[in-house]
Amino acid sequence: MSEVKITLPDGSARNYPAGVTGMAIAQSISEGLARNALSIEVNGEIWDLSRQIGKDAAIRIFTWNDKGGKYAFWHSSAHLFAEALEALYPGVKFGIGPPIENGFYYDVDLGDKTFGDDDLAKVESKMTELARKNSVFIRRDISKADALEFFKKKGDPYKLELLQDLADGSITFYEQGNFTDLCRGPHIPNTGFIKAIKLLNVAGAYWRGDEKNKMLTRVYGITFPKQKELDEYLHMLEEAKKRDHRKLGKELELFAFSEKVGMGLPLWLPKGTVLRERLEQFMRKAQIKAGYDPVVTPHIGSKALYVTSGHYEKYGKDSFQPIHTPDATEEFLLKPMNCPHHCEIYKVRPRSYKDLPIRLAEFGTVYRYEQSGELHGLTRVRGFTQDDAHIFCRPDQVKEEFIKVIDLVLHVFKSLGFDNYTAQVSLRDPADKKKYIGDDELWDLAEKEIQEAADERGLKTVAVIGEAAFYGPKLDFMVKDALGRSWQLGTIQVDYQLPKRFELEYVGADNQKHQPVMIHRAPFGSLERFIAVLIEHCAGNFPIWLSPEQVAVLPISERFNDYASKVIQELKNQDIRGYLDDRDEKIGRKIRDAEVKKVPYMLVVGEKEVADNQVSVRRHGMGDQGSVLLQAFVDQFLADNSMPESA
């Protein structure tokens, strides 16, 4: 009998009879591993444990603690969901049901039936019932003809459509209990592993993600091998919700929305405005240092401006409609971006190659008619302010400018403690060059230089082919929110289109006219989105230099209000932001309220402090820090909490 050589992750190798299964290998290693094993990686592919290994292989056995194990677990859970659904609603048609980062979903067509929250509970308990049967997942190779026959008979148009794209000989079915599905696998050994089940929500999703197709019902769920883990997961979700910027924005009185003002149009409250203006100051300072010139442009522009830029043609119908005036020939648009205005600033006089780069920066408020369903707190709004700037430079300056912008973005992230971001280089699709504007060589050069600039600054980047804007390649920075949703913050984009459309020029050393390259960049992206992500990132406990209220002065009783007023006045004289809580409440109450409001410093003042010109310092979440002279507190505070500066 022939043998196969199985290499384990630690490099050791063992021989097994040919056709050995992953489960048998696991058993030979240890009883415990066999009990917890869910799937196996064989030469880089993830397999079922029951599948026979016919030749030498490097393997890795996955348990719940591995991504590959969870993947199989949730994939199998999706099948279990489908089995339960079919048992409860015969005739249901299935789309696809993959595992995702947290759990799984299944797209289904329930015909005319609406699927609501009460249905979730029903399906959930059916799933539990079926899981207890310990049904084994059986893998079967099947010919394309037989597969088509099977789904024709069953009447499942979506599976038939999927089958069309699959090659004969590569098709497998998986079967558990009374349910058979077209599936590549892998799956866990049996349904009994699935102990805790939660169907999370129902959503609509277009078949194959195409708006023109029928909308299917997408059910999201998650499962665990232990009830305790499900409980922990649900608890974690609850905790994440507490960081939600929409909730904290309301509680900390940072911003609000009004139906009357209109959806997606944030109102900045006094405290939110302090935060926002501090961020602006921070960026202004860094930009001045980096050689930017601040400019200001109006909130509207004539339609002609956007016809020139090309935005009218591309977005005109799907955006805010033109503003009319008593003069019927006039039309203005709310500005959806600042670039065209900045192009006109570039054009106010002829430019020499010696003038470049020219860096025009503006906190420009723009308006975009986002789809109503897409609006989301501050992360997706219809009116927002970009920390925008446009760099007009020579082609040979692109790389250097990119490096400078990357430095600026990294300065922002570092100053605000974002260490978990990803950088994405978006390149054009070389197979479809017609989609893009600009010379081939310029693209090649810019794409190369963006990547080089990122590498030189030690950025770990993911290059995505085909994600470039039609007008140029870009580098985007993404950060996740409290619930794990990814948002794009900073962006740096090369643009070949606008310089051309606006006929931007400079006179080169050769006395000839040349076209400058334009770089759009916004390290925050937008103040709104940045603040949203910042709120979630720090759970409302802002860096003190940003905090709307830095200090609360809390007199023990009314008798010390006079001294407390003197304290708060002295703080204000030193540009320290704070408030005096002179309510007729006990000190415990005042402290609690300040803690809830996440005020970083609380200064308790009573008899002792008045006598010695002291304050009793308490820090948010850290309790009593003892008493110091007021002046000592001020000095220390100012020394510790200055606005971070760029290098």
Next chain:
RNA sequence: GCCGAGGUAGCUCAGGGGUAGAGCAGCUGAUUCGUAAUCAGCAGGUCAGGGGUUCAAAUCCCCUUCUCGGCUCCA
């Protein structure tokens, strides 16, 4: 825009055909207090808006609007 779930006091939420509720916040008074909620009283509502069914609608039905979870989109 599409699918689903929602909108009750400033906030968090209960009530689900028969007189509109609680806690917190607010106001008034008492209290003058040492590190996370002092006590008492008072006030607060077109139950998102409009239409319908009914003797009777916060409650059932329809439309509109906004919010939430997704999908699509994102200059």
